[in-house]
Amino acid sequence: MPLAFPLLAGPGAITAVIISLETMGLVTTVLSIVLAIAATYVTLRYSDRIYRILGRRGSLIVTRVFAVFVAAIAVQYVVEGVKVLFAL
Template sequence: MDFDVSFKAVASVSLILFSVIDIIGSIPIIIDLREKEGKIQSGKATIVAGIIMIIFLALGKKLLGLFGIDVSSFAIAGAIILFLLGLEMILGIVLFKSEAEEEGSGSIVPLAFPLIAGAGSMTTIISLKSEYSNFSILLGIIINLLFVYLVLKSSGWIQKKLGQGGANILRKVFGIILLAIAIKLFKTNI
């Protein structure tokens, strides 16, 4: 692993990943999942998302190549999932039902993947490798995961502060934004 690291590089990687992961913009989805599941397993979701991103940092292109999948196809698949999540938020319908008997399975799908560690963050990680050291990217991932954990952990408090009306408005607005991000991802990679 390349240990070439600078504060500027780590800050840049962290900010780029922060904007792609968009955990603040995902608050309505998190609140929605919290209402469906009863609770969010913050630690579990953060750890799973972290493992996915770190594996993708180390083996991303090779893993996709192993299945004969290019980065664009992967991004389009992620865009479709984001599109469906956006539709759920706007229309108030349920497309992603928890099929597992395990309580809190929503903490893994769709929260850890594809919301936190989705096609956007994975393609960004691959792109960042051309400009930054793996160690800088790893530190950026860890910084973002700490922030993700804090947001997930405080989702109940955030929900109380917003109230039902505020949560509904936020859900609709960010549903439209999520649809726009999905369409942009789709258009860029088609």
């Protein structure tokens, strides 16, 4: 549980909110925050049931798939930053 807090409200999450606010606007950003909070609540609330369904191996697979997903988002941010940096 303590590792979840830096991921939910750490520098990466704050940066994502700032970028979303600048590119998508206030309504979309607030809606995405509310959806993230709801998804987090449901996931944490039913984590024991989810783990029983997935099992140990399924949990490891889901963890690795989401790690690749987060890495892809990070690469996208870096590429966009480099584009903006060299476009000026």
